[in-house]
Amino acid sequence: MSTPKRIFVKGNEAISRGALAAGVKCFFGYPITPQNDIPEFMSSAMFEVGGQFVQAESEVAAANMLLGAAGCGIRAMTSSSSPGMSLKQEAISYMAGSELPGVLVNVSRGGPGLGDIGPSQGDYFQSVKGGGHGDYKLLVLAPGTVQEAYDLTIKAFDLAFKYRNPVLVLADAIIGQMKEPVVPWVPENLDPNEGQDWGLQGAKDRAPRLLKSLFLDDGALAGQNQKLQAKYQAMQAEVDQELFLTEDAELVVVAFGSIGRIVKSTIRKLRGQGHKVGLVRPITLFPFPSEVLLNLAKEGKRFLTIEHNMGQMVEDVRLSIRTVADSAFHGQLPGNLPTPDDFEEPILKALEG
Amino acid sequence: MTQEIRVTNYPEVLTDRASHYCPGCHHGTAHRLVAEAITDLGLVDNTILVGSIGCSVFIYNYLTLDAIESPHGRAPAVATGVKRARPDKIVFTYQGDGDLASIGMAEIMHCANRGENITTIFVNNTVYGMTGGQMAPTTLVGQKTTTCPGGRCSENEGMPIRMTEIIASLGGVAFAERVAVNNIKNIKKARKAVTKAFEYQTKKAGFSFVEILSTCPTNWRMTPLQANKRIETEMIPYFPLGNFKDVLAKEEK
Amino acid sequence: MSSRVEFREDRCKGCLLCTEVCPTGIIQQSSRFNQKGYKVTEIAPDMMSECKGCAFCAMMCPDYAINVYTTKSAKGGEK
Numbered sequence: 001m002s003t004p005k006r007i008f009v010k011g012n013e014a015i016s017r018g019a020l021a022a023g024v025k026c027f028f029g030y031p032i033t034p035q036n037d038i039p040e041f042m043s044s045a046m047f048e049v050g051g052q053f054v055q056a057e058s059e060v061a062a063a064n065m066l067l068g069a070a071g072c073g074i075r076a077m078t079s080s081s082s083p084g085m086s087l088k089q090e091a092i093s094y095m096a097g098s099e100l101p102g103v104l105v106n107v108s109r110g111g112p113g114l115g116d117i118g119p120s121q122g123d124y125f126q127s128v129k130g131g132g133h134g135d136y137k138l139l140v141l142a143p144g145t146v147q148e149a150y151d152l153t154i155k156a157f158d159l160a161f162k163y164r165n166p167v168l169v170l171a172d173a174i175i176g177q178m179k180e181p182v183v184p185w186v187p188e189n190l191d192p193n194e195g196q197d198w199g200l201q202g203a204k205d206r207a208p209r210l211l212k213s214l215f216l217d218d219g220a221l222a223g224q225n226q227k228l229q230a231k232y233q234a235m236q237a238e239v240d241q242e243l244f245l246t247e248d249a250e251l252v253v254v255a256f257g258s259i260g261r262i263v264k265s266t267i268r269k270l271r272g273q274g275h276k277v278g279l280v281r282p283i284t285l286f287p288f289p290s291e292v293l294l295n296l297a298k299e300g301k302r303f304l305t306i307e308h309n310m311g312q313m314v315e316d317v318r319l320s321i322r323t324v325a326d327s328a329f330h331g332q333l334p335g336n337l338p339t340p341d342d343f344e345e346p347i348l349k350a351l352e353g
Numbered sequence: 354m355t356q357e358i359r360v361t362n363y364p365e366v367l368t369d370r371a372s373h374y375c376p377g378c379h380h381g382t383a384h385r386l387v388a389e390a391i392t393d394l395g396l397v398d399n400t401i402l403v404g405s406i407g408c409s410v411f412i413y414n415y416l417t418l419d420a421i422e423s424p425h426g427r428a429p430a431v432a433t434g435v436k437r438a439r440p441d442k443i444v445f446t447y448q449g450d451g452d453l454a455s456i457g458m459a460e461i462m463h464c465a466n467r468g469e470n471i472t473t474i475f476v477n478n479t480v481y482g483m484t485g486g487q488m489a490p491t492t493l494v495g496q497k498t499t500t501c502p503g504g505r506c507s508e509n510e511g512m513p514i515r516m517t518e519i520i521a522s523l524g525g526v527a528f529a530e531r532v533a534v535n536n537i538k539n540i541k542k543a544r545k546a547v548t549k550a551f552e553y554q555t556k557k558a559g560f561s562f563v564e565i566l567s568t569c570p571t572n573w574r575m576t577p578l579q580a581n582k583r584i585e586t587e588m589i590p591y592f593p594l595g596n597f598k599d600v601l602a603k604e605e606k
Numbered sequence: 607m608s609s610r611v612e613f614r615e616d617r618c619k620g621c622l623l624c625t626e627v628c629p630t631g632i633i634q635q636s637s638r639f640n641q642k643g644y645k646v647t648e649i650a651p652d653m654m655s656e657c658k659g660c661a662f663c664a665m666m667c668p669d670y671a672i673n674v675y676t677t678k679s680a681k682g683g684e685k
Contacts, residue, residue, distance in 0.1 A: 026437050052437035056430065057463035064427035064460070068403065068434025071421040076438065090424050098422065200419040200435065202442050204398035210413050212404075212422035360609070360674040361664040372669060376619035376644065381668030537627050537662045570621075577621035 007182050011146045011175040012037035014182050015105055018153030019077050020045055021186045024103075026052040026076040028065040030084060033117040034173040035107035038079040059084035063091035063104075070100040070166075071211045073199020075157050079105035081173075082115065082123050086131060092166055093132030096228070097213025101160035101195065104138075105153070105169045107176035110334040119173035120334035121257060124312035127170050128286045135225055137232045139167040140285040144242075144261040146180035152283070154187055159238060161194050163231055170285065172308070174258035232287075241289040242281040245271065249278030251351050252296055254317050254327065255306045256282045258338075263306055265340035266347060275351055285313070290320035303327035304350035306343055309334060364392035368415050373408075377577020379567035380408060382534045383447075383476055384415050386565075390548040391443065394555065400443040403432040403471075405457075407449035408482045426457025429464035432471045443554055445472040451481040454490040454514050461520070468525020468559040472550045475516060475562065478569040479588065486572030490514045493591055498572070513591065517564045521597035527559030529598040533566040535584035539594070546596075558601055566592055609659030609676045611649055617671035620644035624663035624672060630656045633663055 009017070016038050019027070027046050029039030039055060046053035052069075056062035062078045069076035080088065085106045095102045108123040110116035125131075127140045139159050143149040153169055160167040200209055215221040244264060246252055255263045260281035267277045280296070282289050297303070297320075305314035305327045314329040321327065330346035332338045363369075367388040374380045391400050402418040404410060406425040413420035423431040428446035436444045453461050453475050461473065480498055481487040488498040488505060491513045495504040505513070521529035528550050532543035543565060550561035566588050568580035575583065596602075611633075618640060624647055625633045636648040649657065657674075664672040 026434065028434065054433060054437065054467075056433075057459050060427065061430040061433075061460055061463065064424060064430035065434035065437070067423070067427075068421065068431035068436075069438040070434075071431075072401075072435055072438035074438045076434065091427070094422070094424050200401050200421060201439065202399040202401060203417065203419045208413075208417050209419050210422075211420070212413070214410065214422060355677050355679050357675050357677045360659055360661045360676050361672065363670050367670065369670075371617055374668065377621035377623060377668065379668055381670065382666075385668075385670065537665055540665055577623055578626060581623060581626065 004184065007184060008179055009146065009182055010037055010177055010179050011149045011171055012107065012177070013041055014146045014150040015079070015153045015169065015171065016041040016045060017184055018150040019103070020049060021184065022075060022154040022157040023190050024051065024075045024077050024157065026069040026074065028054050028056050028062040028076070028078045030056050030059045030062050030080065032059070032081045032084045034109060034176050035079050035081050035105070037176070038105065059087040060091070063088035066102040066104070067091050067095050067100060070095065070102040071098070071200050073195020075103070077103040077105065079107065081107050081109045082111050085123060085126060089132035092138065093134050093136060094213055095166040096132070096136035096138065097134065097224070098211045099164040100166065100211065101164055102166045103156045103160050103169070104166060105171065108170065108172045116335050117173065118335065118337060119258060119308060121172060121259060121308040121312070122334050123170065124285065124307070124309060127168055128316070136228060137235070137286050139163065139165060139235055139238065140170055141167065142170045142257045142283060142285050143175055144257055144281060146175065146178065147182050149175055150182050150184065163235055164198070165231065170257065172258050236287045238284055239287040239289050240283040241292055242283060243292070244279040244281065246278035246280060246296060248276055249301060250276040251278070251304055251347065252301045253277060253279045253304050253306055253347060254282070254293065254313070255279065256285060256313060259306055259308050259332065262338050262340055263343050266343040269340065270344065270347060275348070277347055277351065288316050288320065293317060293320040294324065297321035297325040302350065302353065304330060304347060306330045306332070306346065308332045308338060364388040366392055366397045366417050368417050370414065372415060373411060375571045377568055377570045377580055378408070379534050379565065380476060382540065383474060383565050383567065384412065386544050386547045387445070387447070387474060388416060389544060390551045393548060394551055396443045396551060396555070399441070400445070401435055401439065403428045403435060403444060403446045405446060405448040405452045407452050409447055409449060409476065410483070412447055426452050426455070427460055428452070429457065429460040429473065433464055433467070433469050436469055436471050443551065445474060445551070447474045448476070449482065450477045450479065450489045450491040454516055462523065465520050465560045465562065466523040466525050470554055470557050470559065472554050472561045474547065475564040476567050477516070477564055477592065478567040479513070480569050480572045482569045482572055486569070493587060515592060517562065517597050520562045525559050526562065526598050527600045528553045528561040530596045531564040531566065531592060531594050533584050533589060533594055535566070535581050553601065556601070607659070607676060607678050608655065609657040609674060610654055611657055611663065612673040612675070613646065613648060614671040614673070615640050615646045617669045618644055618646040619669055620646060621668070622647065623666045623668070627662040627666045629660060629662065630658060632656045
């Protein structure tokens with residue numbers, strides 16, 4: 001079957017197609033708005049490619065199925081939305097502690113609690129600072145377009161296996177539900193032996209392998225934590241961001257995901273009026289583009305962080321530039337759909353200082 | 354000329370090391386039955402163990418198998434993931450009564466109902482052992498534990514749950530049997546049941562389940578001999594031994 | 607035919623479950639403690655000849671602490 005040149009799909013479908021292109025073998029999901037397109041698409045697509053689909057009894061169960069499948073060193077994925085991601089946190093902590101390459105997708109919605117079924121970016125803390133217990137990090141990728149949702153889902157699998165760590169694709173209801181053109185592509189040279197030097201297969205003619213996160217012996221847990229931290233340090237090599245009109249900007253807007261993309265429209269309009277505004281759009285939320293921001297701060301630029309929450313990523317922006325500058329903050333309230341016009345006044349206000 | 358032969362042959366997959374289990378705990382016996390079953394059936398090289406949380410969290414130290422640790426109650430979901438990833442392998446969970454019948458109730462029910470081709474060994478000793486003897490879903494009425502110090506009271510705590518009967522009622526289940534290991538006769542029956550459960554997995558018959566009534570002398574505040582006696586006097590009357598589902602037996606008839 | 611039982615005293619936890627199932631009742635608790643502080647079981651040397659080699663003790667032992675050996679005579683021994 002040939003790959004079509006261009007398709008017009010929802011972000012949720014793009015994520016699903018990206019996973020298929022990446023060779024995902026198992027998908028475990030559960031219904032929750034606004035990501036139902038993903039398990040629905042996968043429920044037939046997985047069988048067509050000889051994979052496995054399970055609608056689990058809960059998001060908890062789905063995350064634990066992911067743990068098991070990832071433990072066998074094969075590409076597996078689960079998807080959910082904010083409340084479901086809360087349920088998955090224990091399994092995520094276990095996957096991080098046991099060093100398993102599970103891929104998770106959060107099509108985030110408004111919170112806290114039941115919230116609403118519209119978009120928000122209120123899961124930044126949960127995703128980046130760890131909603132689960134213990135000192136661990138997920139690689140977090142934040143697409144801003146439907147094409148990026150496709151591309152970053154493929155990347156998620158590569159990174160998960162490169163670092164033997166769970167990876168999270170953090171989208172929102174806007175990205176998940178809007179339709180845009182996508183140029184699908186299939187990665188070449190997928191390693192057929194990926195994960196087979198540590199995954200569970202049955203201990204024939206070799207010593208048994210044990211995947212666990214329990215370390216009770218004296219010093220063992222300390223050693224494990226040091227090992228994990230070294231890995232998270234190594235992950236800094238994967239930092240990625242988009243810089244938009246920052247060279248001569250007086251004010252740098254920092255925004256991720258759908259907001260990063262919407263605020264571009266605002267910036268284009270204000271540039272047309274002569275205002276010198278630019279954008280840093282983090283694409284990896286962990287690792288965070290701290291160095292890029294610090295360098296811009298050292299050039300004397302001012303900062304305004306815009307997010308669809310009550311103030312989460314702004315803390316990381318402030319941490320990044322703390323010795324040199326500070327960041328103002330504008331939060332689009334969860335529950336209110338953002339438009340480019342919403343950001344005009346906050347940007348102008350920040351420009352005035 | 355005479356020749357001395359060794360009557361007792363412990364399977365190689367049963368790791369030769371001292372265990373952390375209490376004196377008189379039946380976990381060791383249950384582990385051995387699993388080891389014997391997968392050895393007799395020639396499955397050792399292709400078996401993956403999915404551990405759980407309880408005293409048996411260290412089962413991977415006692416069975417020389419590829420193994421993965423699960424969060425509390427989630428072993429049937431983890432096992433589903435393992436089996437779906439590796440359908441040609443033999444996958445089993447080994448769980449206690451807190452893990453399986455309390456926090457893990459949804460996972461075991463749905464794994465069984467989906468008819469996942471895995472085997473669950475359920476060790477029921479009517480308490481949460483590892484954490485010091487709290488009440489479990491299978492604690493008997495009147496039984497004293499640290500969280501029902503006056504004895505389990507049905508009005509407040511409900512009745513103990515009979516898991517094998519419930520599991521047997523689910524469509525995807527091929528084999529569900531309750532056994533005990535408190536005497537030789539029961540150990541022999543238990544061995545047969547555990548072997549059959551794994552055999553049914555090789556036949557892709559569906560989900561197989563064996564509940565093993567077991568002791569917890571420490572948390573029952575009994576000697577091992579007293580605890581062993583309790584299996585017969587108190588537990589078997591409420592949790593009857595026997596087969597509750599055997600889909601292949603019907604076909605044979 | 608004769609049989610003997612070997613108790614791995616370093617593994618015995620003194621649970622006494624073996625004493626319950628021995629058909630000849632020859633297993634007893636010794637007065638010895640092992641390094642872990644458990645009072646280990648034994649068959650008195652002069653009682654060993656009563657052992658039938660059924661290995662019920664080993665079957666019952668949760669700690670695999672028992673090994674049973676049987677010696678058969680070459681001609682016409684019992685099976």
